[in-house]
Amino acid sequence: MYRSLVAILFVLVLVLFGCSKDDSNDVSGGEGNEREEKTAMTEEKKEEQSEPEAVQVMEELESIVLPETREEMKDQLGGLLVNDVSLENELELDMDAFLQEIDEELREQLVTLTTVVEDPFELEKGLAFLLGTANYKEVLEQAEEFEPDFEEPYLPYPGKTKEEIELEPEAGKAIILLDASSSMLLSVDGEVKMDIAKDAVKRFADVIGQDNEVSLVVYGHQGSESSADKELSCNGIEKIYEMGAYNKDNFEASLSTFESKGWTPLAGAIHKAAEMSTNVDGAITLYIVSDGVETCDGDPVHAAENFVEQNEHRSVNIIGFDVDQDAEEQLKNVSEAGNGEYYSADDATELKQTIEYEWLPSRIDLAWAFTKAPGPWEILDEREKYDTDHQKIKTIIDKERERYDYALHIIREKELILDDKRGVLQDLISERYGARVDEWRNIRSDKIEEIDEVANEIKERVNEWTEEMKKRKDERGDVW
Structure with missing residues (x-):
């Protein structure tokens, strides 16, 4: 026209x-x-x-x-x-x-x-x-x-009993060991396992970092899965977040510095955690997120035994993420040898729920829970x-x-x-x-x-969550 x-x-x-x-x-x-x-x-x-x-x-x-x-x-x-x-x-x-x-x-x-x-x-x-x-x-x-980009609040719904909490060691230091071997490149329900694990670890650190100093160790992220790179990969165990007070931005930034690549030196990673804990007398808890067995000829069960025998307040907890029967058996043995617990998670939802199981917020946390929702300045910024x-x-x-x-x-x-x-x-x-x-x-x-x-x-979700957490703490008899 x-x-x-x-x-x-x-x-x-x-x-x-x-x-x-x-x-x-x-x-x-x-x-x-x-x-x-x-x-x-x-x-x-x-x-x-x-x-x-x-x-x-x-x-x-x-x-x-x-x-x-x-x-x-x-x-x-x-x-x-x-x-x-x-x-x-x-x-x-x-x-x-x-x-x-x-x-x-x-x-x-x-x-x-x-x-x-x-x-x-x-x-x-x-x-x-x-x-x-x-x-x-x-x-x-x-x-x-345009869509507003408010930070999604972390609102976990844990389910641990009062008796289980009483048996937990005192708050102290937490070392997270994250498996970044090549098998973590596989997918679960259309999502890459490594991406799921990073997101879960990010949330987990946000929780335990409130009462613990935190460190993050990654393994299996160097070399490749080829035999020629086995030595490089098995020795590639790296502390990417120093033990210390939890800083959300720095911790999340550390998770972006690596990708899944190589072999699985689980025993070596536990040995690394033991070296980091040599001069520490208080409680130290290992949290291992892994999807497979040791592939670097180490003995992770023996490594876990050595880790806890140095201090009665140490434990090794493991989350087996989308593992087969052989891997689950080995990881269970490692957690038992480390006086810890083994949890199984077959998909992203189960992994998130398993991590949430570990924690209930304190009364002080709940008093400040409103800060999880967007405030006037955040709204104005959007x-x-x-x-x-x-x-x-x-x-x-x-x-x-x-x-x-x-x-x-x-x-x-x-x-x-x-x-x-x-x-x-x-x-x-x-x-x-x-x-x-x-x-x-x-x-x-x-x-x-x-x-x-x-x-x-x-805001409504945060308020509902806060009331639910208060109710659970009342039922559990928590003073704080």
Whole structure:
């Protein structure tokens, strides 16, 4: 449709050029007759246009929708003179320079348009055809797709009994040993096991780090599973988070420093934990997350025995993640030798639940549980993030209006239509601009409401969890 209109307008420009040459010598200079002469010239030019061409132009303009709602704005096609201006370019566009660049062609097109069309409403459509932005759709969709990025609160639902808690060693130091051998590259329910394990360990550290110093040791993350790399892989046991107070950001960053690769030196990893604990007299607990048996010729059962015989307050707890029967038997033996517990987890949900089983929050933790939900500053931050995209819509609306105003300036300067009709056209453009700005404000209101709803939903979950934990502590008889 637009291409055919372009062709018609181009033909009309050529016709007008010829007509203007013929008429140039017939214009008288009397000031009082200027309006009448212009009107007469316009009528003469109209008569010289072929009636089918004029009808066709009117039909094409009739099909143009002047957008006010967001859906209508999305459907707007780019104007003839701005269609190749991308969103990024339009946002950065120097309008003064751009308008000077298209000035000559715009003047020609406006002469043609006003010769064929007199009705202000149809003229407004013609301006949209020439200068309407092509970027409403992209910028509106960017804003609509924004989702608030509140941190998901960790709300575990443990199930350990009072008797089990009384048998636990005193809080002290915790060493997490994470298996990063090549088997952790396999998938469980469509997710990579290593990704599941990292997420679970992250949550676990967030829990035990409240009452313990924490360290993270990873093994099986060097070399490869080939025989040529066996020695490298079996010796590649690395402490990636030093024993000390738990720092959420630093701990999570350490989990991003390695990937699954090689063999499984489970015994060597336990020996590493023993070396780290040589001069420590208090309670030390190992938490091992593994999906397979020792493959580096070590004896993890003997290593666990040596670890706990040095101190009665030590234990080795193991979570077997998606293990086969042989692996489960070996890992159970290791946990027994280490005076600890063995837990089995076959998928991501079970692994998460197994880790949650270890802990109930203290009364003090519950008193501060509200901080797990988004606070006023976090909500404000998400609103400001959204406004970055939202403001782009207003920028596009304003720049489109600048182009329309420039076209009105040319129409007034060249007296292409009568003043009363130009006034109506200007009013129409202003009203349409106001409607788009109103829609812009409505879009923001909807998105702010959405952000607040997400924040409130998280708050409700935190409150429900807090009440449930208080109830469980009351049932368990916990004072603190």
